[in-house]
Amino acid sequence: MAIDFKKGMKMQVTIDGTVAEAKPEERLVDLLNRTGTKISQVCYHPQLGPIQTCDTCMVEVDGKLVRACATPVQAGMEVSTKSGRAIAAQREAFDRILGNHMLYCTVCDNNNGNCTVHNTTKLLAVEHQKIPFQPKPHAVDSTNPFYRYDPDQCILCGRCVEACQNVQVNETLSIRWEDPHPRVLWDGGSTIGESSCVSCGHCVTVCPCNALMEKSMIGHAGFLTKLPKPALDGMIDLVKRVEPDTGYSAIMKVSEAESASRESRIRRTKTVCTYCGVGCSFDIWTKDREILKVEPSEGAANGISTCVKGKFAWDFVNSGDRLTHPLIREGDKFREATWDEALDLVARRFTEIKTRSGPDSLAFISSSKCTNEESYLMQKLARGVIGTNNMDNCSRYCQSPATIGLFRTVGYGGDSGSIKDIEKAGLVLIIGSNTAESHPVLATRVKRAHKLRGQKLIVSDLRENEMAKRADLFLHPKPGTDLVWLSAVSRYILENGLAHVSFLNEWVNGLDDYKKSLEPFTLEFAAETCDLPIETLKKVAHMIVEADGVCVLWAMGITQHSMGSDSSTAISNLLLVTGNYMRSGTGAYPLRGHNNVQGASDHGAMPNFLPGYQSVDDPEVRARFEAGWNVKLPTAKGLDNHEMIEAIHDGKLKAMYLFGEEISLVDSNSNFVNGGLSKLEFFVVQDIFFSNTCQFADVVLPASPSLEKEGTFTSTERRIQRLYQVLEPLGGSRPDWRIIQDVANRLGANWNYQHPSEIYREIASLTPMFAGVTYERLEGYKTLQWPVAADGTDEPLLYTKRFHFPDGKARLFPLAYSRPTDQPNDEFDLHLNNGRLLEHFHEGNLTYRIEGIREKTPDTFVEVSPELAAERGLQSGTWVQLISRYGQVRVRALVTDRVRGKELYMPMNSSESPVNRLTSSHTDKVTHTPAYKETSVRLNALPERGESPLPRINHRFGHPTPQHGVEVERKWKRPDYRVPGSPMIIHATKTNGNGH
Ligand code: SF4
Ligand code: SF4
Ligand code: SF4
Ligand code: FES
Numbered sequence: 001m002a003i004d005f006k007k008g009m010k011m012q013v014t015i016d017g018t019v020a021e022a023k024p025e026e027r028l029v030d031l032l033n034r035t036g037t038k039i040s041q042v043c044y045h046p047q048l049g050p051i052q053t054c055d056t057c058m059v060e061v062d063g064k065l066v067r068a069c070a071t072p073v074q075a076g077m078e079v080s081t082k083s084g085r086a087i088a089a090q091r092e093a094f095d096r097i098l099g100n101h102m103l104y105c106t107v108c109d110n111n112n113g114n115c116t117v118h119n120t121t122k123l124l125a126v127e128h129q130k131i132p133f134q135p136k137p138h139a140v141d142s143t144n145p146f147y148r149y150d151p152d153q154c155i156l157c158g159r160c161v162e163a164c165q166n167v168q169v170n171e172t173l174s175i176r177w178e179d180p181h182p183r184v185l186w187d188g189g190s191t192i193g194e195s196s197c198v199s200c201g202h203c204v205t206v207c208p209c210n211a212l213m214e215k216s217m218i219g220h221a222g223f224l225t226k227l228p229k230p231a232l233d234g235m236i237d238l239v240k241r242v243e244p245d246t247g248y249s250a251i252m253k254v255s256e257a258e259s260a261s262r263e264s265r266i267r268r269t270k271t272v273c274t275y276c277g278v279g280c281s282f283d284i285w286t287k288d289r290e291i292l293k294v295e296p297s298e299g300a301a302n303g304i305s306t307c308v309k310g311k312f313a314w315d316f317v318n319s320g321d322r323l324t325h326p327l328i329r330e331g332d333k334f335r336e337a338t339w340d341e342a343l344d345l346v347a348r349r350f351t352e353i354k355t356r357s358g359p360d361s362l363a364f365i366s367s368s369k370c371t372n373e374e375s376y377l378m379q380k381l382a383r384g385v386i387g388t389n390n391m392d393n394c395s396r397y398c399q400s401p402a403t404i405g406l407f408r409t410v411g412y413g414g415d416s417g418s419i420k421d422i423e424k425a426g427l428v429l430i431i432g433s434n435t436a437e438s439h440p441v442l443a444t445r446v447k448r449a450h451k452l453r454g455q456k457l458i459v460s461d462l463r464e465n466e467m468a469k470r471a472d473l474f475l476h477p478k479p480g481t482d483l484v485w486l487s488a489v490s491r492y493i494l495e496n497g498l499a500h501v502s503f504l505n506e507w508v509n510g511l512d513d514y515k516k517s518l519e520p521f522t523l524e525f526a527a528e529t530c531d532l533p534i535e536t537l538k539k540v541a542h543m544i545v546e547a548d549g550v551c552v553l554w555a556m557g558i559t560q561h562s563m564g565s566d567s568s569t570a571i572s573n574l575l576l577v578t579g580n581y582m583r584s585g586t587g588a589y590p591l592r593g594h595n596n597v598q599g600a601s602d603h604g605a606m607p608n609f610l611p612g613y614q615s616v617d618d619p620e621v622r623a624r625f626e627a628g629w630n631v632k633l634p635t636a637k638g639l640d641n642h643e644m645i646e647a648i649h650d651g652k653l654k655a656m657y658l659f660g661e662e663i664s665l666v667d668s669n670s671n672f673v674n675g676g677l678s679k680l681e682f683f684v685v686q687d688i689f690f691s692n693t694c695q696f697a698d699v700v701l702p703a704s705p706s707l708e709k710e711g712t713f714t715s716t717e718r719r720i721q722r723l724y725q726v727l728e729p730l731g732g733s734r735p736d737w738r739i740i741q742d743v744a745n746r747l748g749a750n751w752n753y754q755h756p757s758e759i760y761r762e763i764a765s766l767t768p769m770f771a772g773v774t775y776e777r778l779e780g781y782k783t784l785q786w787p788v789a790a791d792g793t794d795e796p797l798l799y800t801k802r803f804h805f806p807d808g809k810a811r812l813f814p815l816a817y818s819r820p821t822d823q824p825n826d827e828f829d830l831h832l833n834n835g836r837l838l839e840h841f842h843e844g845n846l847t848y849r850i851e852g853i854r855e856k857t858p859d860t861f862v863e864v865s866p867e868l869a870a871e872r873g874l875q876s877g878t879w880v881q882l883i884s885r886y887g888q889v890r891v892r893a894l895v896t897d898r899v900r901g902k903e904l905y906m907p908m909n910s911s912e913s914p915v916n917r918l919t920s921s922h923t924d925k926v927t928h929t930p931a932y933k934e935t936s937v938r939l940n941a942l943p944e945r946g947e948s949p950l951p952r953i954n955h956r957f958g959h960p961t962p963q964h965g966v967e968v969e970r971k972w973k974r975p976d977y978r979v980p981g982s983p984m985i986i987h988a989t990k991t992n993g994n995g996h
Contacts, residue, residue: 013077022073029057029068032081039081040090040120042097043157044069045206047303048167052968053158055093055980056120060086065981089981094124096980097155099131101209103248104236105255108210109221112266113259116208117155118252127247136181143193143953145852146312147204147214151183154211158966160184160203167305168202169447171962177970184211188961196958198838199852200440201311205296205304214293214312221266221285221292223258266292269726270780272713273310274369274706275841277592278302278419278441279715280310281781284707284726289318300783301419301715307440308839309847314707316849317727322688323702324731334700339732339742342699346657347746349682349698350386353655359387359634363644363653366393366605367660368597370703370736371711372720373759375596376611377740377751378659379604382638384631385749389607389616389638390653393600394661395592396641397668400927401559402590403601405568408813409576411804413613414598414718416587417551417797418785423449424585427456427547431482431571432557432933436466437838439555439591439716443467446553456547458540460485461557462833463863463898463905473539476900477530479831480561480820480934486570487815488526489541490577491518498545500579507803508576510812517814529817544578549585555593556835560933562821565926569813576810582799592716594842595706599714602770602786603763607638612767628766641667642921642928648676657743659686659703659736664693665843665911668919668930671887686739691845692911702733709735711756712778717796718785720770722778820934821922828885828936830868830902834915837907844909860910861894861949864939868902869895872941876948881940882906887917890942892949904937 011022013031020035030046032039043054050069057068060080068081080086097117105111105118138151156175161184164173172195175182184203186195204212219226224235239251265287273280281299285292291314296306326342327334337345353361364382366375375393382391395403403413410416422428423445435443443466449455450470459468460475460482468474477485493499494515504511523534544550552575558567572588580586592598604611614621622633639647645667647653656677667673677683677696685697694700706713707726714720729735734742737759741751753759757775764770772788784794802808824831839857840847847853862882864874874880878893882904891906891913899905906915922931950956971977 011073011075013073013075013079015079016082022075026073027069028059028061028071028073028077028079031073032068037081038123039068040094040123041069042094042116042120042155042208043159045159045304048159048162048206051158051162051966053156053966053971054097056090056097058086058089058093058981065089065979085981091124091126092980094120094126095129095131098126098129099134100136100155101153102133102236102240103251104239105252106239106258107222107224107227107232107235109213109217109219109225110210111255111259112221112262115210118255121248122252125249127249128244136183138181138183141192142215143191144197144199145215145855146199146308147201147212148218149184149192150211153209154184155209156182157208158968159206159208160212161966163202163206163304165963166448166452166965168200168444169451170196170198170200171960172197172958173203174961174963175966177967177974185961187959190958193953194958196955196960198955199308199312201294201306201308202304205306205311216291217293220287220290221262223261267726268295269724270722271707271726272595272721272723273306274595274846275309275313276439277594277597277716278439279595279713279717279719279721280306280441281721282306282310284314286726289727291315291317298781300719300721300781301717302441305441305444308853309841310441313847313850313853315851316846317705317707317730319689319849321690322730322733323690323700324733325702326732327700329698342701343742343746346684346699346743350655350657350747353682354386357654360390360638361652361654362386362388363390363639363647363656364388365641365644365656365658365661365663366391366600367736368394368594368600369660369706370596370600371709371723371756372596372599372603372714372763373711373756374659374736374740375600375603375605376759376763377737377744379611380629381740381744381749383610383633384625384629385744385747387632387634389634389636390644391605391607391638392641392644393597393605394594394641394666395597395601396927396929397666397932398556398559398593398929399590399597399601400929401564401924402554402568404565404926405572406588406590408569408811409572410581410588410799410810412798413601414786414798415589415716416581416799417584417589418717418719419445421584421587421797422446422551422553422589425449425455425547425549425551426585427458427543427550429458429460429544429550429552430467431460431552431554433553433555433591434461434463434465434467434835435553435555435591438593438836440838442591442716456543458543462903465898473536473543475532475536475540477532479833479903480563481530482558483563483567483570483815484521484529484817485526485532485537486567486574487518487521487817488523489537489544490570490574491521492523492538492541493545493577494518498541499577503579504577507582508810508812509807510814513814514573514812517816520817544574549583550575550578550580551585551587551589553589553591555591557933559590559924559929560931562922562924562931562934563818564924564929564931566815570815573812573815576812581803581810584797587798589716595715596713598716598718599712599720602714607640611763612769614767625766628762640928642923642930645673645676648679654680655682656680657684657686658693659740662691662693662843662845664696665914665916666908668916668932669886669921670914670916672921686736688733689845701739702731703739704729704733704735708733709737709756711737712760714786719783720773720778720786721783722775821931822885822920822934822936824902824936828883828938830904830937830939832882832884832915832918832935832937833903833905833933834908834919834935835905837909840907840909842908843911843914847909856954857950859949860891860907860913862891863896863899863905864893865899865901865903866895866897867900869893872939874941875945876950877946879942879944879946881942882918882937883940884918884920884935884937886920889913889915889917892946894949904939
């Protein structure tokens with residue numbers, strides 16, 4: 001019966017004689033899975049779409065054999081999954097697969113209940129294979145530190161290729177189907193170690209068997225898999241010998257018993273990544289404290305995706321140099337202390353200092369790596385127990401200006417929508433963000449939309465980073481001038497009748513004043529100030545107004561300037577002028593750097609806001625918290641991070657309590673910062689390692705990393721997610737929330753939180769923005785995107801009905817331009833930019849403890865343009881001294897065309913040569929975010945020549961091989977290919993129902 005769903009009616013198909021209801025545009029394989037029809041499907045993965053390499057999903061539709069994965073459902077279809085022809089085709093297809101794969105499941109580390117090849121053998125009740133296993137003439141490749149490829153076990157399903165080409169879009173993998181013995185190739189035939197592979201792990205995650213495996217699993221998952229190779233080979237031979245007599249079912253029973261017994265020792269625990277703000281979540285597989293692997297599958301932000309850090313960078317939790325005892329300073333040394341001793345000392349000194357110099361002589365810095373509940377408790381301790389608003393977190397160093405830009409214009413200080421909304425944009429504009437390295441998984445979604453769906457991409461940056469190389473248009477403005485070109489583009493759009501007039505009329509206030517403020521921003525002025533051609537600026541304007549939805553992504557290339565807040569505001573102004581808010585595929589996306597930098601600010605770790613951005617000087621708000629906490633709260637705004645350092649130097653601030661923050665390396669002008677820290681009368685640092693900052697401490701408290709505690713993180717999408725405890729706290733370390741509670745109670749508070757869920761209950765009761773957040777609503781992989789109403793309704797996309805101002809209208813915010821600080825002159829003639837690297841997180845305290853990352857990226861460096869290198873006689877590996885107005889460092893040069901002319905770039909991952917010895921104390925005027933990106937230096941070449949700071953095995957030296965996914969059509973053209981179940985060779989046509 002054919003029924004058209006578009007007319008609001010149901011679409012029905014018949015499956016093996018039973019009528020089922022299909023969803024619009026559903027693939028047949030998905031319908032079969034949804035309705036519980038068992039069907040083999042080795043190469044199909046819902047997040048990859050149909051690849052069509054395995055042919056095991058053959059079914060009969062209206063009498064014809066088709067691949068269920070590539071067949072869109074149509075009304076009235078008669079589907080038979082169990083006809084003789086269908087079964088024969090499925091079996092034949094799978095037989096070919098077993099010709100490429102030896103079933104030695106009992107001694108295989110992939111035998112954990114989720115091996116697709118194993119499970120398909122069982123599903124199809126294979127007893128004997130007709131096509132014998134044939135080893136391939138290729139060696140195992142173990143040259144990547146994190147995973148290995150075994151061609152002999154590779155069934156050539158191409159999932160890995162599809163994932164690498166079209167999900168991660170690193171375009172490293174391919175299969176040359178024309179080869180006599182095809183295998184997966186890295187960069188067309190390199191070793192994995194020397195290829196462009198960024199070790200994101202997508203390929204390993206989706207591999208349906210053991211051909212690609214995490215090295216951490218090999219020899220560790222099974223009971224018998226650690227046997228010496230000769231013994232293992234012997235057992236594999238035995239399996240081969242008995243199979244003709246016993247059949248596979250008997251062998252499978254043994255392997256399944258072995259697999260079942262693994263369940264008792266391998267734990268799978270859901271967690272949320274501790275690195276960047278994308279908010280990837282995944283299961284971590286552990287055996288006691290051993291981390292076997294990370295398995296991403298259903299995370300709301302990431303699905304099967306991770307970057308190298310989320311997938312492979314967790315061994316730091318077992319590092320031998322974890323802090324496991326409190327430490328107390330004695331002269332120049334520290335001694336181990338008991339918790340009682342340390343906590344008593346903290347309480348006594350805090351009390352003394354508060355009594356003598358008042359509560360505002362103490363300050364508190366929360367961690368954007370720790371949980372929401374921990375930030376909440378820290379600010380409750382500062383405000384409710386000590387009585388000061390001197391409370392901040394590291395969003396001061398990066399994201400506060402973006403928040404201000406959005407507060408001024410649209411009302412909420414967070415991303416307008418979700419990563420899924422960015423994917424839908426007609427145009428993505430990335431400004432001052434090295435997205436592929438700093439927010440890798442989010443970048444994959446942009447790369448994918450650009451590659452597969454024709455999304456347009458404009459990138460404005462000083463460096464030609466990966467996104468810039470991919471962009472349709474790359475702008476390279478002069479440092480610190482983004483506000484000018486953004487405003488000039490807005491002016492051009494308004495002047496030339498290109499603005500979204502009806503949107504402005506209905507939804508936006510302040511147009512007249514804004515227009516007046518744009519007077520100086522002519523195209524000519526912008527061209528000269530920014531060093532961008534007028535035609536380019538016009539092109540940007542036209543691309544924006546012609547696009548079906550624009551999302552702007554920005555990060556520290558915008559915010560870490562003396563005009564960071566104003567430049568962020570200029571972005572939002574431009575979006576308003578062009579009507580790019582209020583629907584999916586539009587909006588403002590300041591990309592939050594740390595895993596919980598959004599959450600730390602959201603939960604009150606700020607000098608002017610209680611949780612939920614409720615102002616400390618609002619009496620009504622204070623009254624609510626005072627009643628809830630049973631205390632009297634301070635009324636005046638406190639000191640931010642920047643002001644705290646100044647206040648220490650001025651002798652006004654005497655004591656500080658900081659947790660999970662490497663302030664001595666990551667704050668700007670580190671010589672000045674460290675000078676301040678050394679003047680503190682009493683300094684408590686809480687961390688998992690003895691960080692650089694600990695050197696200045698009087699008491700060091702050993703904390704637990706994310707895997708050793710429960711709580712919630714909030715990602716850049718405003719997405720709140722639960723992390724579950726994977727491991728017990730190591731040694732005497734404790735979760736930060738417990739330590740903060742212990743300190744508070746020693747100071748007379750009477751807190752009695754037994755679990756972070758109790759803390760969240762309190763947060764929700766006091767904070768309208770989180771009213772409906774509960775641990776039950778966040779169970780497992782469930783998430784909520786704030787604001788969350790009391791009934792649990794959240795807002796993945798903001799501003800669908802109104803902007804967050806009393807009249808519901810957005811506001812254009814007039815701006816003026818001032819020149820960047822710390823400009824180059826004859827003495828300091830080079831501009832120094834700085835930022836992250838993909839593989840190291842921030843200063844590198846965690847990632848330098850990962851051997852594989854250290855092997856590929858052992859040190860920091862300074863990127864020098866080929867022009868400058870030629871002028872100064874530099875090569876990659878030449879040691880240079882960089883001297884700024886504030887300090888100096890010694891570092892090796894890396895000559896690369898990623899940077900141009902007299903612009904340098906230094907990654908921030910170093911404790912020996914931290915870039916912040918060079919940066920200044922200039923700040924954004926509104927938020928006091930340091931102007932890290934406004935630094936001038938001079939460069940002295942030193943006589944020493946070293947090796948290149950990046951070894952040849954770094955992925956940046958690889959040569960990707962972009963292609964359209966796995967290109968199965970080339971397989972179908974092989975002379976020996978025949979569609980299973982068909983008597984002759986059929987050249988199929990690829991239709992994947994996926995739009996690509
Ligand atoms: S980049 Fe490397 S790890 Fe990532 S999918 Fe490609 S080959 Fe696999
Ligand atoms: S290595 Fe790639 S092609 Fe081979 S079985 Fe694994 S996912 Fe399939
Ligand atoms: S670092 Fe960021 S992109 Fe990488 S896995 Fe973690 S959250 Fe995802
Ligand atoms: S599942 Fe492999 S071809 Fe359909």
